[in-house]
Amino acid sequence: MEFFDRFAVPHPSPLIYASMVAIGLTVMAIILGITYFKKWGYLWREWLTTVDHKRIGIMYIISALLMLFRGGADAVMMRLQTSVPDNAFLDAQHYNEVFTTHGVVMIFFMAMAFVIGLMNFVVPLQIGARDVAFPRLNAISFWLYFAGAMLFNISFVIGGSPDAGWTNYYPLASTDFSTSVGVNYYNWALQISGIGTLMTGINFIVTILKMRAPGMKLMKMPMFTWSALITNIIIVFAFPVLTIALLMGTFDRQFGTNFFTSVNGGMDMMWANLFWVWGHPEVYILILPAFGIYSEIISTFSRRNLYGYNSMVSSMAIISLLSFLVWVHHFFTMGHGALTNSIFSITTMAIAVPTGIKIFNWLLTMWKGKITFTVPMLYSVAFIPLFTIGGVTGVMLAMASADYQYHNTMFLVAHFHNVIIPGVVFAMLAGLTYWWPKMFGFMLNERIGKWAFWNLAIGFCLAFFPMYITGLDGQARRMYTYSEATGFGPLNMLSFLGAGIMAIGFVLIVYNVYYSFRHAPRNVGDDPWNARTLEWATHNPVPEYNFAITPQVDSSQAFWDSKKHGYQLFKDDLKDIHMPNNSGLPIIMAGLFFIFGFSFVFFIWAGVILSGIGILACMAYRSFEKDDGYHIPVKEVKETEEKFGGAKK
Amino acid sequence: MKFKWALLSLVFTISTVLIGCEPVLVLDPKGPQAETTANVIWLSIATMAVIVIVVFTLLVIILFKYRASKQSEDYEPPHIEGNHIVEGIIVGIPVLIIIFLSVVSVKSTYEVESVPKGYEDQEPLVIYASSSNWKWHFSYPEEDIETVNYVFIPTDRPVEFKLYSFGPITSFWVPQLAGQKYAMADMVTTLHLAAEVPGEYMGRNANFSGEGFAENIFNVTAMSQEEFDTWIDEIHATAEPLTEDEFDRLLEPGHLGQMTFTGTHLDFLPPPEGEHGGHNHGPSESESPSHMEHEYSDHEDHEHHDHGEHDNHDSHE
Numbered sequence: 005m006e007f008f009d010r011f012a013v014p015h016p017s018p019l020i021y022a023s024m025v026a027i028g029l030t031v032m033a034i035i036l037g038i039t040y041f042k043k044w045g046y047l048w049r050e051w052l053t054t055v056d057h058k059r060i061g062i063m064y065i066i067s068a069l070l071m072l073f074r075g076g077a078d079a080v081m082m083r084l085q086t087s088v089p090d091n092a093f094l095d096a097q098h099y100n101e102v103f104t105t106h107g108v109v110m111i112f113f114m115a116m117a118f119v120i121g122l123m124n125f126v127v128p129l130q131i132g133a134r135d136v137a138f139p140r141l142n143a144i145s146f147w148l149y150f151a152g153a154m155l156f157n158i159s160f161v162i163g164g165s166p167d168a169g170w171t172n173y174y175p176l177a178s179t180d181f182s183t184s185v186g187v188n189y190y191n192w193a194l195q196i197s198g199i200g201t202l203m204t205g206i207n208f209i210v211t212i213l214k215m216r217a218p219g220m221k222l223m224k225m226p227m228f229t230w231s232a233l234i235t236n237i238i239i240v241f242a243f244p245v246l247t248i249a250l251l252m253g254t255f256d257r258q259f260g261t262n263f264f265t266s267v268n269g270g271m272d273m274m275w276a277n278l279f280w281v282w283g284h285p286e287v288y289i290l291i292l293p294a295f296g297i298y299s300e301i302i303s304t305f306s307r308r309n310l311y312g313y314n315s316m317v318s319s320m321a322i323i324s325l326l327s328f329l330v331w332v333h334h335f336f337t338m339g340h341g342a343l344t345n346s347i348f349s350i351t352t353m354a355i356a357v358p359t360g361i362k363i364f365n366w367l368l369t370m371w372k373g374k375i376t377f378t379v380p381m382l383y384s385v386a387f388i389p390l391f392t393i394g395g396v397t398g399v400m401l402a403m404a405s406a407d408y409q410y411h412n413t414m415f416l417v418a419h420f421h422n423v424i425i426p427g428v429v430f431a432m433l434a435g436l437t438y439w440w441p442k443m444f445g446f447m448l449n450e451r452i453g454k455w456a457f458w459n460l461a462i463g464f465c466l467a468f469f470p471m472y473i474t475g476l477d478g479q480a481r482r483m484y485t486y487s488e489a490t491g492f493g494p495l496n497m498l499s500f501l502g503a504g505i506m507a508i509g510f511v512l513i514v515y516n517v518y519y520s521f522r523h524a525p526r527n528v529g530d531d532p533w534n535a536r537t538l539e540w541a542t543h544n545p546v547p548e549y550n551f552a553i554t555p556q557v558d559s560s561q562a563f564w565d566s567k568k569h570g571y572q573l574f575k576d577d578l579k580d581i582h583m584p585n586n587s588g589l590p591i592i593m594a595g596l597f598f599i600f601g602f603s604f605v606f607f608i609w610a611g612v613i614l615s616g617i618g619i620l621a622c623m624a625y626r627s628f629e630k631d632d633g634y635h636i637p638v639k640e641v642k643e644t645e646e647k648f649g650g651a652k653k
Numbered sequence: 654m655k656f657k658w659a660l661l662s663l664v665f666t667i668s669t670v671l672i673g674c675e676p677v678l679v680l681d682p683k684g685p686q687a688e689t690t691a692n693v694i695w696l697s698i699a700t701m702a703v704i705v706i707v708v709f710t711l712l713v714i715i716l717f718k719y720r721a722s723k724q725s726e727d728y729e730p731p732h733i734e735g736n737h738i739v740e741g742i743i744v745g746i747p748v749l750i751i752i753f754l755s756v757v758s759v760k761s762t763y764e765v766e767s768v769p770k771g772y773e774d775q776e777p778l779v780i781y782a783s784s785s786n787w788k789w790h791f792s793y794p795e796e797d798i799e800t801v802n803y804v805f806i807p808t809d810r811p812v813e814f815k816l817y818s819f820g821p822i823t824s825f826w827v828p829q830l831a832g833q834k835y836a837m838a839d840m841v842t843t844l845h846l847a848a849e850v851p852g853e854y855m856g857r858n859a860n861f862s863g864e865g866f867a868e869n870i871f872n873v874t875a876m877s878q879e880e881f882d883t884w885i886d887e888i889h890a891t892a893e894p895l896t897e898d899e900f901d902r903l904l905e906p907g908h909l910g911q912m913t914f915t916g917t918h919l920d921f922l923p924p925p926e927g928e929h930g931g932h933n934h935g936p937s938e939s940e941s942p943s944h945m946e947h948e949y950s951d952h953e954d955h956e957h958h959d960h961g962e963h964d965n966h967d968s969h970e
Contacts, residue, residue: 339842408832
């Protein structure tokens with residue numbers, strides 16, 4: 005029995021037992037359901053082994069939505085716990101685990117996955133490619149992400165969750181102060197999914213640089229593709245830092261090294277530096293694709309070309325450079341003196357300039373336009389004022405002397421949610437609604453979508469604006485409770501109400517998917533939004549080969565030009581289409597990685613060695629495998645195109 | 654459109670509430686350092702409010718004027734590439750604002766990182782504030798007393814808090830007197846402040862440090878120099894001396910009430926500064942300030958025989 009003792013949860017509570025039962029029942033229900041409907045074969049052939057960027061994108065988005073609800077449940081629990089003074093709904097340890105997992109899940113497994121999912125689906129279509137450069141690598145990326153996410157999520161019920169905050173500062177995260185295996189989970193879950201993200205970064209850089217349609221020069225790429233290119237460049241530079249930092253943390257915790265200890269020459273401050281050298285660019289990895297999505301949507305629904313294309317591109321490039329030069333602002337209070345803080349204060353504030361350019365460019369895109377308020381546009385229009393508030397509070401935080409008062413308080417919490425929710429989350433929801441017909445061939449219901457939007461927007465304001473005030477009043481973040489004398493009670497209650505309204509908004513989104521799936525008309529045509537960019541030049545939903553004929557492009561809004569100015573997109577004749585084969589290897593490898601990570605978390609060396617050998621064997625097998633893909637003959641392409649209502653001209 | 658008004662009225666309500674209630678701690682300073690930060694905060698709020706108002710106004714006008722329902726069926730928006738003058742303005746004005754705020758930021762950062770203005774020629778009161786899970790220990794080396802979870806300071810005199818930690822990174826924060834600074838296990842950081850109004854102030858650890866973090870608070874009481882001196886004398890007359898065993902018990906994780914001792918733990922457990930710093934392990938005998946070599950040996954293994962001398966070393970920041 006001693007072997008199994010390690011898997012016990014160190015701080016059990018009814019909530020955890022309930023989650024265990026819920027997880028068990030859900031897994032069983034899924035397995036039974038698939039078996040009952042005899043869908044295993046379909047699932048394996050069409051989804052689990054797919055290398056199609058569109059399906060991988062959709063799987064990323066489904067996972068991201070699942071994680072959104074996991075992290076959202078954490079958020080509601082936190083707001084409930086702090087809604088009244090001296091609340092006893094969660095104890096301190098439990099609260100610590102909840103806010104740690106909330107942060108990790110939302111950043112790594114929700115936001116990242118959502119961003120990468122949309123990039124996966126949209127980018128190859130926007131550049132007129134048949135797939136990404138390395139389709140199988142793409143599948144491995146997804147499955148590694150998924151393995152990491154699942155590994156992280158079982159920590160709650162097996163062995164205990166990490167409890168040192170999503171920033172995981174040492175020495176708090178060391179074995180001296182964090183004795184459960186929670187932080188091991190943190191290290192390995194992020195390590196495994198981080199490797200996947202790094203491969204995505206390489207994959208998309210190559211895809212965008214090498215696989216654009218003929219005529220699409222760099223400065224003729226749609227803005228979302230530009231944002232994706234810059235984002236992936238940041239990924240490739242930033243993620244190796246995280247990889248190494250996590251590895252050093254693993255060595256400290258599991259092999260007794262002293263990288264981040266405060267004795268024996270270790271340095272706890274080094275973790276904070278490495279973490280934020282990755283962590284600050286990470287912020288832009290999330291927000292730049294959001295900027296790209298807003299650019300597409302605002303331009304489409306203002307019926308105007310994007311104002312200041314060149315300045316949009318260069319401001320993103322400048323942001324990506326500056327993003328690596330500001331990490332110290334996350335710990336101005338560490339005591340490195342006025343000079344260092346002054347330098348990083350100025351570099352941080354400098355980011356406001358390119359960001360401001362973008363805000364004004366969006367406003368100028370709407371200027372003289374013809375604005376229709378669809379659901380994606382509502383999110384984009386709400387984004388501008390809310391993100392402006394988030395941005396200016398960012399400038400306030402960048403002033404080092406003032407930051408000594410904001411640091412570690414609810415003011416900071418309000419600020420970063422103020423940029424991440426209207427910035428990233430709204431963009432993802434807007435993008436999902438916008439590209440939904442591309443993915444599934446029907447539209448999401450506008451009426452329910454608007455209800456969801458208003459709930460989210462109003463709920464957001466109620467939930468987070470009060471935090472600016474409580475922060476200035478001395479409420480530190482991550483406090484599981486506070487006394488009545490502090491006077492934080494009423495505003496925290498307001499936050500909880502806001503969180504509740506947001507939760508209703510998210511439930512409405514799920515209901516909208518269900519409702520639209522049942523009732524939405526399926527004959528929306530190929531261009532339901534009157535859009536401008538290339539991805540709308542093919543059918544809805546997109547056939548597996550994307551474009552029957554490779555388009556030829558002459559501007560950043562080639563599809564608009566073809567509609568309005570009679571530009572010919574498809575000049576060639578139909579040819580056989582070369583496609584990559586599906587492969588089971590990625591999911592098998594990710595499964596082995598999961599076992600590897602899980603075994604490592606619990607020091608089960610046999611599992612580590614066996615799964616390690618398995619991973620290497622998979623890689624060796626792949627090296628000697630001969631797989632040239634297959635061809636779709638012209639006849640079949642023609643038939644498919646007929647089915648979709650005739651070949652595109 | 655409805656949304657705009659909802660948002661504006663919300664912002665309005667919040668600001669009314671903010672003004673209506675008693676001022677929040679950070680904006681109710683009781684000393685020069687906190688006053689500097691409060692002024693910077695007000696200044697930045699005012700500057701940023703201008704930007705927010707400009708963006709909101711533009712947005713409302715544009716949404717109102719160019720919405721499709723207000724335009725004729727056949728209106729076709731023009732193709733506009735961009736304009737150098739417009740782009741010059743949207744770059745130029747933010748640059749000017751950022752330059753202005755940078756000057757303010759740099760100037761005020763230097764201010765709060767040094768001895769409070771007007772107090773330069775007074776001798777500061779030095780207090781070592783060290784955190785352990787989840788308490789604060791305040792050692793007065795000159796006065797030779799030590800308190801737990803509360804600290805008395807004289808008004809109108811500069812106070813130099815020397816911060817370090819016996820565990821995770823913590824952040825020393827008394828919102829009404831000064832901004833935060835980290836306390837860490839391997840070095841000593843310095844926080845300058847002064848109190849100008851007598852009174853009791855809330856102080857806490859603001860950096861998450863584990864299970865007992867929420868209750869990791871302390872009280873700061875500012876009083877006149879005479880009252881402060883009387884208090885010191887009283888303690889010397891009444892309090893028990895702090896022994897090594899007693900201090901080891903204090904370090905155990907948990908919460909303690911307020912406690913008072915004569916003597917300080919600095920005598921038997923020197924702070925991590927100078928030769929005791931986590932990154933500056935010179936040989937203990939060497940008193941030369943110039944030795945730069947790093948010797949990676951266990952901090953705990955050092956034997957400390959140099960009672961009382963550590964106060965003379967500068968903390969290395």
